[in-house]
Amino acid sequence: MTVSERLQPSPDRLGADLDELATVREPTRAGWTRTVFSEPYRSSREWVASRMRAAGLRVETDGAGNIVGVLPGRVPSAPALVTGSHTDTVEAGGRFDGVVGVLGSIEVVRMLRENDIELDRDLLVVDFLGEESNEFGLSCLGSRALAGELTTDHLDRRDRDGVRLGERYAEFGLEPSGVLEAAARFAGRGALHRYLELHVEQGPVLEQRGTAIGVVTAIAGIHRLVADFVGRADHAGTAPMAARRDALVAAAEAVLAVRQQGCGAPVHGVATTTRLDAPPGSPNVVPARIRMYAEMRSVDVGWLSDAQRRLGEEISLRAAEHGVDADLTWSVDNECLPADADVQQVITAAADSLGVGWEALPSGATHDAVHIARLCPMGMIFVPSRDGRSHCPEEWTDLEDISTGIRVHAEALLELDRAR
Amino acid sequence: MTVSERLQPSPDRLGADLDELATVREPTRAGWTRTVFSEPYRSSREWVASRMRAAGLRVETDGAGNIVGVLPGRVPSAPALVTGSHTDTVEAGGRFDGVVGVLGSIEVVRMLRENDIELDRDLLVVDFLGEESNEFGLSCLGSRALAGELTTDHLDRRDRDGVRLGERYAEFGLEPSGVLEAAARFAGRGALHRYLELHVEQGPVLEQRGTAIGVVTAIAGIHRLVADFVGRADHAGTAPMAARRDALVAAAEAVLAVRQQGCGAPVHGVATTTRLDAPPGSPNVVPARIRMYAEMRSVDVGWLSDAQRRLGEEISLRAAEHGVDADLTWSVDNECLPADADVQQVITAAADSLGVGWEALPSGATHDAVHIARLCPMGMIFVPSRDGRSHCPEEWTDLEDISTGIRVHAEALLELDRAR
Numbered sequence: 001m002t003v004s005e006r007l008q009p010s011p012d013r014l015g016a017d018l019d020e021l022a023t024v025r026e027p028t029r030a031g032w033t034r035t036v037f038s039e040p041y042r043s044s045r046e047w048v049a050s051r052m053r054a055a056g057l058r059v060e061t062d063g064a065g066n067i068v069g070v071l072p073g074r075v076p077s078a079p080a081l082v083t084g085s086h087t088d089t090v091e092a093g094g095r096f097d098g099v100v101g102v103l104g105s106i107e108v109v110r111m112l113r114e115n116d117i118e119l120d121r122d123l124l125v126v127d128f129l130g131e132e133s134n135e136f137g138l139s140c141l142g143s144r145a146l147a148g149e150l151t152t153d154h155l156d157r158r159d160r161d162g163v164r165l166g167e168r169y170a171e172f173g174l175e176p177s178g179v180l181e182a183a184a185r186f187a188g189r190g191a192l193h194r195y196l197e198l199h200v201e202q203g204p205v206l207e208q209r210g211t212a213i214g215v216v217t218a219i220a221g222i223h224r225l226v227a228d229f230v231g232r233a234d235h236a237g238t239a240p241m242a243a244r245r246d247a248l249v250a251a252a253e254a255v256l257a258v259r260q261q262g263c264g265a266p267v268h269g270v271a272t273t274t275r276l277d278a279p280p281g282s283p284n285v286v287p288a289r290i291r292m293y294a295e296m297r298s299v300d301v302g303w304l305s306d307a308q309r310r311l312g313e314e315i316s317l318r319a320a321e322h323g324v325d326a327d328l329t330w331s332v333d334n335e336c337l338p339a340d341a342d343v344q345q346v347i348t349a350a351a352d353s354l355g356v357g358w359e360a361l362p363s364g365a366t367h368d369a370v371h372i373a374r375l376c377p378m379g380m381i382f383v384p385s386r387d388g389r390s391h392c393p394e395e396w397t398d399l400e401d402i403s404t405g406i407r408v409h410a411e412a413l414l415e416l417d418r419a420r
Numbered sequence: 421m422t423v424s425e426r427l428q429p430s431p432d433r434l435g436a437d438l439d440e441l442a443t444v445r446e447p448t449r450a451g452w453t454r455t456v457f458s459e460p461y462r463s464s465r466e467w468v469a470s471r472m473r474a475a476g477l478r479v480e481t482d483g484a485g486n487i488v489g490v491l492p493g494r495v496p497s498a499p500a501l502v503t504g505s506h507t508d509t510v511e512a513g514g515r516f517d518g519v520v521g522v523l524g525s526i527e528v529v530r531m532l533r534e535n536d537i538e539l540d541r542d543l544l545v546v547d548f549l550g551e552e553s554n555e556f557g558l559s560c561l562g563s564r565a566l567a568g569e570l571t572t573d574h575l576d577r578r579d580r581d582g583v584r585l586g587e588r589y590a591e592f593g594l595e596p597s598g599v600l601e602a603a604a605r606f607a608g609r610g611a612l613h614r615y616l617e618l619h620v621e622q623g624p625v626l627e628q629r630g631t632a633i634g635v636v637t638a639i640a641g642i643h644r645l646v647a648d649f650v651g652r653a654d655h656a657g658t659a660p661m662a663a664r665r666d667a668l669v670a671a672a673e674a675v676l677a678v679r680q681q682g683c684g685a686p687v688h689g690v691a692t693t694t695r696l697d698a699p700p701g702s703p704n705v706v707p708a709r710i711r712m713y714a715e716m717r718s719v720d721v722g723w724l725s726d727a728q729r730r731l732g733e734e735i736s737l738r739a740a741e742h743g744v745d746a747d748l749t750w751s752v753d754n755e756c757l758p759a760d761a762d763v764q765q766v767i768t769a770a771a772d773s774l775g776v777g778w779e780a781l782p783s784g785a786t787h788d789a790v791h792i793a794r795l796c797p798m799g800m801i802f803v804p805s806r807d808g809r810s811h812c813p814e815e816w817t818d819l820e821d822i823s824t825g826i827r828v829h830a831e832a833l834l835e836l837d838r839a840r
Binding site: 203255 | 510511512552553557559621622623624640642644652653654655656657658659660661662663666668669671672673675676679682683685690691692693694695696698703704705706707708713715717783784785786808809810811812
C-alpha cells in the first residue's frame with residue numbers, strides 16, 4: 001500500500017463534523033446564517049478551534065481573528081505550508097461554502113497523524129475571519145489583514161447602523177490595533193511557502209461535465225458599483241408622467257443595463273445588481289432617491305474594464321433621459337488573479353496519481369486565496385456543487401465528492417511540502 | 421357693500437396660522453413630517469382644536485379621532501353643512517396639502533362671526549384623522565370611519581413593525597370599538613347636507629393656465645398593485661447569466677412596464693411604482709425575493725381597467741422570461757368618483773360672482789371627499805400649487821391664492837347653506 005492509498009478520509013467523521021457545525025447558526029433565519037461578528041459565528045469559531053485541538057493542532061487566534069491551527073514540521077526554519085478557508089456564511093447561505101476547506105483540512109491533519117506521516121514544514125490550517133462580503137463592503141477580512149491589505153480607512157467604514165468596522169472588531173474581542181498588526185507575522189514573501197485551498201465550485205461546470213476536481217486557473221476580478229440616483233419627489237397621483245424625475249425608473253433602467261452587460265460577457269463574465277435601497281417613503285410619492293449596488297466579474301481583464309465603461313455610460317444616459325442625476329462610484333474589490341502555474345501542476349499531478357478526473361477552470365467567486373497570494377504562490381482545488389447553487393440553503397456537495405477533494409488536497413499538500 | 425365684499429380673509433392671521441402649524445413636525449426629518457399616530461401629529465391636533473375654539477367653534481373629537489368644530493346654525497334640525505380636510509402629512513411632505521382646507525375653513529368661521537353672519541345649518545369644520553396613506557395601506561382613516569367604510573379586517577392590518585392598526589389607534593388614545601362606532605353619528609344619507617373641501621391642486625394645471633380656482637369634476641380612481649417576485653438565490657460570481665432567476669431583474673422590468681402604461685394614459689392617467697422592498701441580503705447574492713408596490717390612477721374608468729389588465733399580463737410575461745414567479749395582488753383604493761353636479765355649479769357661480777377665474781378639472785389625488793360622498797353630495801375647490809409640486813418640501817401656494825380660494829369657499833358655503 002502506497003502512502004496515497006493509505007491516506008483516506010473518514011466520511012463518517014467528516015459528515016459528523018459538517019452536521020455539527022451546521023447546527024450553529026441564527027435560529028430564526030431561513031437557511032444557514034453565520035455572518036461575521038454575529039453570536040452564532042462566535043460560537044462556531046470556538047467549536048472549530050476545539051476540533052482543531054482534537055485533531056492535534058496547536059491552536060492560536062491571531063490579532064486579526066484568524067484561527068490558526070499549527071501542525072509542526074520536522075524543519076522549524078522552513079517556510080510554512082498554508083491551507084484553510086472560512087466558516088462564516090452569507091445571510092441564508094449554505095453549509096459547504098468555506099466550511100469544506102476548513103473541515104477538509106482538519107481531516108487531512110487527522111489522516112496524516114493516523115498514518116504517522118510527518119511533514120518537513122509546519123502546516124498551518126487557517127479559519128480566516130469573515131470571508132463573505134459584509135455591510136462594510138469588505139470581503140475576506142482575515143486574509144486581507146494577514147496580507148497587510150487592511151487599512152485604518154477600512155476600520156472607519158460604517159455599517160447600516162452607523163457603527164465603525166473598528167468598533168465591531170472591538171465588540172468581538174479584537175483590538176483594532178492588533179488587527180492592523182497581524183500582517184507583521186508573515187510580512188514579506190518567503191515566510192510562507194505555498195497556499196492551497198479546497199473549496200466548493202459554487203458553479204455548475206464540474207457537475208455538468210461529470211468531473212470530480214476543478215483546478216483553478218484564476219480568480220475573477222470584481223469591480224463594484226454604488227450608484228446614487230437623485231430625482232424629485234412628486235405626488236404620485238397628480239404629477240404628469242412627462243414632468244417626472246423618477247429615481248426608481250432610472251434605477252430600473254440601470255438594473256436592466258447591468259444584466260445586458262453581463263449577458264454580453266465572455267466565459268465567466270457576470271454582472272449583477274445585488275441591492276436597491278430607498279429611504280422609507282410614502283406610498284403616494286414618486287421616488288426621489290435610490291441607491292443601487294452592482295458588481296461585474298471576469299477573468300478577462302480587457303472585457304471587465306470595457307464593460308465597466310460601457311455600463312457607466314449607459315446608466316448615466318438613461319438616467320439623464322428621465323431627468324435623474326446618477327452619481328456612480330466604482331471600486332475594485334480585487335483584480336483578476338491567476339493561480340500559480342506550479343501549484344496548478346502539483347494539483348493536476350496529484351489528481352492523476354489518484355486516478356481522479358480534473359478540469360482546469362476559473363473561479364467566478366473570490367476567495368481568501370486572492371489575498372494570501374500576496375504572501376506566497378497559491379492554488380485552489382474545487383469540488384462539484386449540485387446544480388451549481390451556492391450562497392443559498394440549497395447549496396450541496398455530496399460527501400463522496402468532498403472526500404475525493406480531500407484526497408487530492410492531501411496528496412497535493414504532501415507534494416508541496418517536498419517542493420523547494 | 422354686499423355680504424360677499426365684506427367677507428374677506430385676513431392674510432396676516434392666516435399666514436400666522438400656517439407658520440405656527442408648520443413648526444409642529446418631526447424635528448430630525450427633511451421637509452415637514454407629521455404622520456398619523458406620531459407625536460408631532462398628536463401635538464398639532466391639540467393646536468388645531470385650540471384654534472377652532474378660539475374661532476368660536478364648539479370642538480369635539482369623535483370616536484374615529486376626527487376633530488369636529490361645530491358652528492351652530494339657526495335651524496338645529498336641518499342637516500349640517502360639512503367642510504374640512506386634514507393636517508397630517510406624508511414623510512418629508514409640505515405645509516399646504518390638507519392644511520389649507522382646515523385652516524381656510526377656520527378662517528371662514530372667523531369671517532362669518534366677524535360679520536355677524538349666522539347660517540341656517542350647523543357648519544361642521546372637520547380635521548379628518550390620517551388622510552395620507554400609511555403603512556397599513558389605508559388612506560383617509562378618519563373619513564373612511566365616518567362613512568362606515570372601516571372594518572375590523574382593516575384594524576387587523578399590520579405595519580412594518582408588525583403592530584396592528586387597532587393597537588396603533590389604542591396607543592393614540594382611541595378605542596378600536598369607538599373607531600368602528602363613529603359611523604353611527606351620520607349613518608344613512610340625510611344627516612348631512614353637503615360637503616365642500618378646499619384643497620391645493622397638487623398638480624400644475626391651474627398655475628400653467630393662470631387660473632385662480634379649480635372646480636373639481638371627479639376624483640381619480642386608484643388601483644393598487646402589490647407584486648411579489650420570487651426567483652432564486654445564487655452566487656453572484658458563479659451563476660451563469662443564462663441560468664439565473666433574478667427577482668430584481670424581473671421587478672425592474674415591471675417598474676418600466678408600469679411607467680410605460682402610465683405614459684400611454686389619457687389626460688389625468690398616471691402609473692407609479694412607489695416602492696421596491698428586498699429582504700436584507702448579502703452583496704454577493706442574486707436577489708431571490710422582491711416586493712413591489714405600484715398604483716395606477718385615472719378618472720377614465722375604461723382606461724384604468726384596461727391598463728390594469730395590460731400591465732398584469734406584461735409583468736407576468738416578463739417575469740416568466742426571467743424564470744421568476746410573479747404573484748400580483750390588485751386592490752381598489754377608491755373607484756373614480758364624480759363630484760356632485762349641483763355643488764360644482766354652486767362653486768362656479770360663487771367664483772363668477774366674485775369675478776374670480778375658474779377651470780373645471782379632475783383630481784389625480786384622492787381626498788377625504790371620496791368617503792364623505794357616501795353621506796352627502798360633495799364638491800371640491802382647488803387653489804394653484806407652485807410648479808405643480810406636492811408631497812415634498814417644495815410644496816407651495818401663495819397666501820394670495822389661498823385667500824382667493826377662501827373667498828370662493830365662503831361664498832359657496834353660504835349658497836349651500838341656503839340650498840334645500
